[in-house]
Amino acid sequence: MDISENTRGNFIRVVIDAERPVTLDDTTNLSKKLRNDDELDIRFPDGFRLEVTTPGLDKDLESPFQFRKNIDRKLKIAFSNDDGAQTIIGTLIGANDTCVSLNKSGQEFSLRYDQINSAKVLISFN
Numbered sequence: 001m002d003i004s005e006n007t008r009g010n011f012i013r014v015v016i017d018a019e020r021p022v023t024l025d026d027t028t029n030l031s032k033k034l035r036n037d038d039e040l041d042i043r044f045p046d047g048f049r050l051e052v053t054t055p056g057l058d059k060d061l062e063s064p065f066q067f068r069k070n071i072d073r074k075l076k077i078a079f080s081n082d083d084g085a086q087t088i089i090g091t092l093i094g095a096n097d098t099c100v101s102l103n104k105s106g107q108e109f110s111l112r113y114d115q116i117n118s119a120k121v122l123i124s125f126n
Helices: 024-035 038-043 064-069
Strands: 002-006 011-015 049-053 074-081 084-095 099-104 107-112 116-121
Touching: 011 024, 024 049, 064 084, 074 099, 084 107
Parallel strands: 011 049
Antiparallel strands: 002 011, 074 084, 074 116, 084 099, 099 107
């Protein structure tokens, strides 16, 4: 999903995600592969710090697979349409490669990905 590096601090941060749940084994295996990569040794001859992680709960959903992973969860989506910028809170009931479907109080809404400005999962503790 994202790679950032701070060459001054010899720090590399890799954010990974997948349609299936990402496991600790997945992050560990990727960390081992990156630590054994000759190109990174050349770029960071004095060594480097590496962080392999998944997106946090506060990160926006961006890719269709991230929406599919969150079906049946409540989302807050900011979007734009002919009426301007709006926000909707509803339960995600479907997601394909072009749009998402939400249920808000028994009414179904569909939004194309190009309409979505931001989408966050709302955490529920019940």
